[in-house]
Amino acid sequence: MSFATFMGVPMKTDAAATGASRACVLGVPFDCGTHPFRVGSREGPDAIRRQSRLLRPFFVDPQGRPANPLEALRLVDAGNVHCHPGDIARSYPLIERAMDELLDAGMTPVTMGGDGAVTLPQLRAVRKRYSDLVVLHIDAHTDTYDLDGFNTATTFTRAAEEKLVDAHASFHVGARGTTFIDGVIGFGRSLGFNVVPFSEFEADREGCIARIRERIGERPVYLCFDMDIFDPSCAPGVCTPEWGGFNPKEGIALLRAFAGMNFVSFDVNTVSPAQDIGDATAFLAATVMLECCALAAQTPSR
Known part of the structure; x- marks a missing residue:
């Protein structure tokens, strides 16, 4: 069952008829179904839309952003991809x-x-339009493992192999906790990615943000934001939770620190409603989506 559109914005019914729209929400209800006991991210888009009804379009304190990014973008909602x-x-x-x-x-x-x-399939589409694409990946995991095949652990391994992004100007930010294979940070760096573990970011937040902005410059950026960057105390409904993450204030502040960069696509993922408590993660993800809309409205090319 699908719920109403994100924050009640108009539904996109025809791409040719929505030329005035500068941005569009799209749900991607897919998961690999291979997690030992946390399968449910396929339900994420509808849960986020449902909780987005709690959001209002105007920022009380815009701080240089459009007061109403939905209006600035003429945002529409394309519904969900018919995934399997x-x-x-x-x-x-x-x-x-x-x-x-x-x-x-x-x-x-x-x-x-x-x-x-x-x-990965989203990167394939965006790369066709931007030959110098980079990725800014904010996640408790690098998703860049030395493994074969296509799954959540090899997304950016395959992206590097397919040359979808310039790894040397791309960043993985926030890796922490435990994992099932050794050496993931080193392997990500061996592919060229700039890997910034959570401990390194925590030690010098302003310096890390400045380094990211300087290295990427004006290049087109694909922002991938995994909800497990947040601590499970505020975002319990994710596929692979890791203790010691951001609180909501810190995560939102990080997003706002990237204002003015040349964002060309946004991807918020891993909400798993079956494990969510009080729909807290879905509500926080809807808030992240709105912050992404604000970043889109502040992108220079827009």
């Missing part, structure tokens, strides 16, 4: 095609997953 959860071969082309439609219409995609595997 657990079936990458069938779902990836559908996700890529849906992204193609939005990008061809000149709109900035603001998507919501889905698990971390949904990023």
